[in-house]
Amino acid sequence: MESDIILRVNGREWPLRVDTRTTLLDALRERLGVTSPKKGCDHGQCGACTVLLDGRRINGCLVLAVACDGSEVVTAEGLGTDGELHPVQQAFVDHDGFQCGYCTPGQVCSAVGMLEEVAAGWPSAAGRPVADTPVLDDAEIRERMSGNLCRCGAYANIVTAVRAAKEVSR
Amino acid sequence: MDFLSPSTWEEALAAKSAHPDAVPIMGGTDVMVELNFGRRRPPALLDLTRIPQLRDHGPDDGYLRLGAGVPYTTIIERLRDRSPALAQAARAVASPQIRNRGSVGGNLGGASPAGDAHPPLLAVDALVELASVRGVRRVAAREFYHGPRRTARRDDELISAVLLPEPAGPQSFSKIGTRNAMVIAVASFSLALDAQARTVGTGIGSAGPTPLRAIEAEKFLASEFDWDGAASPSPATVTRFGELVASAARPIDDVRGSAHYRRHALSVMARRAVSWAVTDYRKEIARCA
Numbered sequence: 001m002e003s004d005i006i007l008r009v010n011g012r013e014w015p016l017r018v019d020t021r022t023t024l025l026d027a028l029r030e031r032l033g034v035t036s037p038k039k040g041c042d043h044g045q046c047g048a049c050t051v052l053l054d055g056r057r058i059n060g061c062l063v064l065a066v067a068c069d070g071s072e073v074v075t076a077e078g079l080g081t082d083g084e085l086h087p088v089q090q091a092f093v094d095h096d097g098f099q100c101g102y103c104t105p106g107q108v109c110s111a112v113g114m115l116e117e118v119a120a121g122w123p124s125a126a127g128r129p130v131a132d133t134p135v136l137d138d139a140e141i142r143e144r145m146s147g148n149l150c151r152c153g154a155y156a157n158i159v160t161a162v163r164a165a166k167e168v169s170r
Numbered sequence: 171m172d173f174l175s176p177s178t179w180e181e182a183l184a185a186k187s188a189h190p191d192a193v194p195i196m197g198g199t200d201v202m203v204e205l206n207f208g209r210r211r212p213p214a215l216l217d218l219t220r221i222p223q224l225r226d227h228g229p230d231d232g233y234l235r236l237g238a239g240v241p242y243t244t245i246i247e248r249l250r251d252r253s254p255a256l257a258q259a260a261r262a263v264a265s266p267q268i269r270n271r272g273s274v275g276g277n278l279g280g281a282s283p284a285g286d287a288h289p290p291l292l293a294v295d296a297l298v299e300l301a302s303v304r305g306v307r308r309v310a311a312r313e314f315y316h317g318p319r320r321t322a323r324r325d326d327e328l329i330s331a332v333l334l335p336e337p338a339g340p341q342s343f344s345k346i347g348t349r350n351a352m353v354i355a356v357a358s359f360s361l362a363l364d365a366q367a368r369t370v371g372t373g374i375g376s377a378g379p380t381p382l383r384a385i386e387a388e389k390f391l392a393s394e395f396d397w398d399g400a401a402s403p404s405p406a407t408v409t410r411f412g413e414l415v416a417s418a419a420r421p422i423d424d425v426r427g428s429a430h431y432r433r434h435a436l437s438v439m440a441r442r443a444v445s446w447a448v449t450d451y452r453k454e455i456a457r458c459a
Contacts, residue, residue: 001172020173020215021205043203044268045352059267062202064195066173067219114266122247123261146351147265 005069009034010078018065025049025060028075036076036105040149047148050106050113051075057113059147076105079112088112088165097161099152107148111162114144118166136166172214179221179301182328187303190325192216196224196239197271199264200280216328224275224330233297233333238275245274253334255290255341255360262286262345265352275329278314281321281380288315288381289360289373290343297333302326308333315380339363340450344439345375346427356427357435359415361443363451368397372440377419377432384418384440387411391444400451408444412437 007014009032018027025042028034028051037060040046049060052074079086085093088111098104124140134140141162142155150158174192176182186192192214195201204210218224224239227249234252236245242260246269250257256274263269263286277285278298291298291311298314300307300323309322311332316322323329341362347353358375370391374382394407403411421432 003173021171023202023206042206044199044264047265047267050267056270057267058270059199061206062198062268062271064173064198064202064215064217066175067195067198067217110267117266122243123250143350144266146349147267 003066003069005066007032007065007068007073008071009073010075016065020064020066022065023061024051024053024063024065024068024073027065028060028073034075034077037109038102038106040103040106045149046103046106047110048103048106050110050148052109052113055113055116057110057147074109076108079108086112087168088115088162091161091165091168092158095157095161095164097154097158098150099154103148103150103152107145107150107158110145110148111165114162115166118144136163138163171212173217174214175217175220177220179223179330182216182218182221183301183303185216186328187326189214189216194218194279194328196276197241197268197273199268199272200276200282218328230333233335235299236274236332236334238278238299238329238331239273242269242272242274252337253290253294254337255293255343255362256287256334258341258343259286259290259345259358259360262343262350262355262358274332278321278329278332279323281315281319283315283318283378283380284354284358284376285381286343286345286355286358286375289358289375290341290362291332291334292373292381292383293360293362293371294335294337294341295362295371296335298322298329299331299333300324300327301330302328306330312383318379337362338367339365340447340454342443342446344443346435346439354426357419357421357432357439359436359439359443361440361447363395363447365397365451365454368392368395370395372415372418374415374419374436376426377421377436379420382418382420384415387414387418387440390414400448400455402448403444408441411444412441415440 038048040048044059174185193212224237226237245260274287277287296311297308343360345358346356355376360373362371370388372384416433416437421429
């Protein structure tokens with residue numbers, strides 16, 4: 001069965017006819033050529049396909065494209081403005097927050113979503129009492145970025161980059 | 171594969187009645203894994219994401235009514251005082267990305283014995299609301315789990331909400347896994363005390379064919395607990411409670427852990443839960459005094 005949908009990706013509208021089994025990740029990569037979200041595990045374990053769906057970070061592999069009809073999708077390609085990198089992207093460059101780069105677009109989208117969650121006062125899932133005002137120290141960054149794996153093990157610099165991006169955004 | 175996308179709850183119930191073999195999908199974090207890996211090829215999917223009331227929560231005749239599609243993130247952010255054990259369990263679910271999509275309704279629909287939401291629902295004596303074109307009924311969580319991935323839900327029914335009693339004492343949830351994130355529980359345990367009724371509720375996860383209660387342990391702790399002064403129970407009492415919880419489990423050896431380890435972990439979690447409950451109960455007494 002096929003469905004006609006409209007995906008709004010990085011500010012542009014794409015009318016699309018998709019097989020109803022198509023994931024958002026496959027629609028982005030294989031139909032629209034938006035290849036920054038990566039297919040690492042295809043079951044939500046690795047976070048390499050993380051995109052922002054209506055402003056919230058989600059795994060693109062766990063959402064059907066048909067269920068995103070009319071929704072706003074932002075990928076790493078859509079974060080920057082006017083040729084400028086998003087502050088989180090710039091921080092990953094400045095602090096060498098990657099090695100091979102495969103997980104990076106997902107890491108960057110996750111970090112952008114995460115910083116907004118912190119700004120909105122969402123409590124952390126870290127193993128500490130739930131504070132009213134979350135403090136984004138390194139343990140918190142690690143916990144809040146725990147849905148994104150980096151198989152090169154660039155975590156130390158990813159934490160540094162996210163911390164730096166948070167300073168810039170303040 | 172048919173894709174049914176109702177825009178109202180009435181349409182959704184009619185669709186489920188016409189297609190009882192349709193698999194409901196909300197956040198997708200459980201169903202999609204099975205689809206992506208070809209483990210399941212349902213004849214139809216019933217997409218519930220367009221039904222706003224599934225994301226509602228609010229008071230309902232002494233209960234907190236939690237729409238089946240309220241994401242874990244919302245439970246953590248807004249409902250931690252109204253459903254402490256469930257909110258703690260919600261914090262332990264998978265990763266932030268998955269908590270933004272996954273919901274208690276999905277946990278109940280899938281009914282994996284390892285689902286993090288189940289032990290708190292058992293411990294607090296929550297109700298599961300099931301709806302169909304025939305009507306609405308409420309089933310105690312304690313009667314909901316029938317077997318591995320089998321529940322009291324009938325084929326034409328959808329899970330509309332869970333109803334959580336007002337907390338009447340300390341509640342907790344704990345979970346054993348290899349790391350904090352993205353872990354299916356090796357074993358999990360929830361404890362809820364009801365200071366008014368002077369009863370104890372328990373829930374055991376990932377250590378049996380279904381989520382389980384430790385009924386003997388509940389009765390034992392209810393009779394031994396110092397409901398007036400919250401004096402620390404004797405080490406023998408705490409140890410015995412741990413043993414009774416462990417003996418209520420029916421675990422197997424699998425890739426995540428051995429049956430022996432699961433029993434051991436449950437006894438440790440149960441003992442810790444008692445000490446947390448005593449501490450919280452004392453604070454509550456001091457606050458009310």
